[in-house]
Amino acid sequence: MLKDILDNNENYQPGLSIDCVIFGFHDNQLKVLLIKVERANKWSLPGGFIPVDQDIDAAAITVLNSRTGVDGVFLRQFATFGKVNRNDQHFDKKTLEYFQIEEEKAKWLTRRFVTIGYYALVDFSKIHPNPAGRFEVVEWIEHKEVPELILDHREILDKALDTLRIELNLMPIGYNLLPEKFTxxxxxxxxxxxxxxxxxxxxxxxxxxxxxxxxxxxxxxxxxxxxxxxxxxxxxxxxxxxxxxxxxxxx
Amino acid sequence: MLKDILDNNENYQPGLSIDCVIFGFHDNQLKVLLIKVERANKWSLPGGFIPVDQDIDAAAITVLNSRTGVDGVFLRQFATFGKVNRNDQHFDKKTLEYFQIEEEKAKWLTRRFVTIGYYALVDFSKIHPNPAGRFEVVEWIEHKEVPELILDHREILDKALDTLRIELNLMPIGYNLLPEKFTxxxxxxxxxxxxxxxxxxxxxxxxxxxxxxxxxxxxxxxxxxxxxxxxxxxxxxxxxxxxxxxxxxxx
DNA sequence: GTACATTGCGTCAGAATAACACATTAATGA
DNA sequence: TCATTAATGTGTTATTCTGACGCAATGTAC
Known part of the structure; x- marks a missing residue:
């Protein structure tokens, strides 16, 4: 998967990614869909790269759809994150060796990535978390129990929830988070x-x-x-x- | 200027730019700071590229500061724009030839650029529009009379104003737009x-x-x-x- | 049946809002 | 000089919205 992208990295926007904060509601708890990839000891937000022939909104839909199987749901861009050192430590030497990534390709990967944050509201009951590969774990985790995340994903998650809280005052909420009939x-x-x-x-x-x-x-x-x-x-x-x-x- | 950047394009985030919507208030009119560069027949928002060793917020401050001379003002990211064809027509063959841009460098420039939008609120009376070069015109233009802009800059401007209108309900406004004493x-x-x-x-x-x-x-x-x-x-x-x-x- | 937790519906005082009236001030011009 | 004019400062009032709370109805558990 990652290797496919690196081998065709000219087809992807360099130094730019998308991260999705996917909210669900179940058992009176606010849940966040998180993933844990091979070798990682921390969880992360589902994310992806941006094909050069796709609008960024379309790329965000792809990310959401590939992890949840749903589309046509509420998805909204909320902020873009681009601190200089935000992904400095993400792909260290050992990890690059482990994945057998050539030096030239590694350069593409280890540069500073700016990431565009989207948040989604989905109906928990309709989602079947969908691992992208054998070594990936996708899980709903209660917001209050979200463990340490990679990079600045905690900051991204917090900002998403802040945005949602503000937008609660500007728009109705619930249609995308609750089943059809509710109390x-x-x-x-x-x-x-x-x-x-x-x-x-x-x-x-x-x-x-x-x-x-x-x-x-x-x-x-x-x-x-x-x-x-x-x-x-x-x-x-x-x-x-x-x-x-x-x-x-x-x- | 552009040539400097292209000659050192490895020092800049590829395919990523910043555009600033700078609002001022004068004569009971909402003004927007626009620029017109050499050879262009349309106005554009002041923008810039992102040095790889700068946070995106810092790069936005640089853009604002280089055009207005002020800093420490209200500056806020509001959205990121990345339609596939957004800058397809920006640097056409003739323009590239005119600026004597080599083919290899042109590739860096003509790819799809995703741009991060910031809006700023500044005190009109303290600003002296500051052209970046001999062939650049920087001017305050009344919002209602903004002419056709390059690329999707009209969309960016509209979104900035929409955001400002919404945020008027969430925060006080005026400190950055009015002189110290006002009625x-x-x-x-x-x-x-x-x-x-x-x-x-x-x-x-x-x-x-x-x-x-x-x-x-x-x-x-x-x-x-x-x-x-x-x-x-x-x-x-x-x-x-x-x-x-x-x-x-x-x- | 009785206790209990939860839902549905209603009340009421105080705050916020929209619409409007009237007096005050300073430049203008007959 | 003095009425006119166009702004500003300061209310008032009716209506709506909000927050805090009371009480009866319903269904489970014992």
Whole structure:
């Protein structure tokens, strides 16, 4: 895989990569899709290189799709990272030898890489983490338990979540993170988990329904302890409209 | 200049550039600093390449500083642009010949460039547009009268303004765009110009003073028609604090 | 049945917002 | 000189939004 790219490195944008922060929601936890590649002792964000004949957005979709199998989901560029030494230590001499990378090819690989960060919101239940190769592990890891990551991936992850938190105030969230039918308490848990703070049930209900993107279904969730909560779904059209126009006007 | 870079192109990040949207405010108009280089018939955003030994943020500061002479101002990355054909037509055969660029060097220049967009807010009165060379023109142009730009620079400019409009709701603005002493009507005009809509004087005053970043001075603006407006200045400490913590909490 | 946790719905005071009225100030020109 | 004009400074009021909370309804566990 890496060798294929290096052998055809003229087909890829040099010194430029894409890293995706893929968020999912399950068991009332915010999850992040991380990968661990052969020989590495740290986890990393799924990433990839940019073919010279692809828009960067298209390359990001490729990265997302290759790891999750889904497409047509919420994917948004949020920042570009380019500190001088950010990948200085990534491919050390031993690693290059291990992968039998020739010196000339290694130069292409070890230069400073600037990486474009994208974050994605996906429906956890629809994703089957998809290792790119035999020696790659792909896993959902709870955000609060994300271990040490390679390079500046922790910084990238933090920035992605910061961006998501800010954008929560500008757009509706949930369509891409929840199954088709869901309950208000579930949606609230999603918000609480992302924001990492408690919200008042009753005020949340009022605010979220006032947006006008929810359809109350004639069903209740079954097999639950305590009172069965109502099921809701998103009104796709209105959701898209609000997504486009934004929530708060401010000034 | 360009030749210097090409002759030492191994010192620059390949296929990667920086473009700055530099906003200023003067005569109740939102101005953008644009440049026109030798032989070009269209204007462009000030931009530059990225030395391999500089953080991308540092490279952006260099671009801004080289064109405006100021530093320590508001400068923020907002998006990265990388459509496949974005600079296909930029250096055509004739132009390359005109600049006497060798074929090998031309390859470095004509590949797809991904560009990182930054926007800056600067005090118009402190800026002396600074052409990088004899054949370069640097000028403040009113936003509404910006002519056709090269490449996708119009898209970059639009995105910068969109970002600024959104961020108006998240942070205070004005410190970097106005002189030290200013009036509330001036500040309001700034907001109105950026948002491109009228605001109510009285409501604006209330909202802006409630933020707690303004200091009312014991001075009135002199030499003005009609009633002399009060002068204000920003309380730097409180301004910085609000900048860091944000304005609207939302959820 | 009773205790308990959770959901659904409602209330209320205070804050924020939008729309608007009126007095004040300084240059202008009849 | 003095009314006119076009701005600025300072309210007021009705409405909406927000945060904090009460209480009844529902379904499980014992």
């Amino acid at each position: 208000i308490p579930e949606l609230q848990k999603l918000y609480e988990t992302i924001l990492d703070k408690k919200l008042d049930r009753r005020n949340f209900l009022r605010k979220i329904t006032n947006i006008g993107i929810l359809t109350k279904l004639d069903e209740k969730k079954s097999n639950v302890a305590h009172k069965a909560p109502n099921l809701y779904s998103f009104d796709k059209d209105k959701y898209e409209e609000v997504l486009k126009n934004g929530l708060n006007q401010g000034w | 509330i009507p001036e500040l309001q005009k700034l907001y109105e110009t950026i948002l491109d809509k009228k605001l109510d004087r009285r409501n604006f005053l209330r909202k802006i003073t409630n933020i707690g970043i303004l200091t009312k001075l014991d001075e009135k603006k002199s030499n003005v028609a009609h009633k002399a407006p009060n002068l204000y200045s920003f309380d730097k400490d409180k301004y910085e604090e609000v900048l860091k913590n944000g304005l609207n909490q939302g959820w």
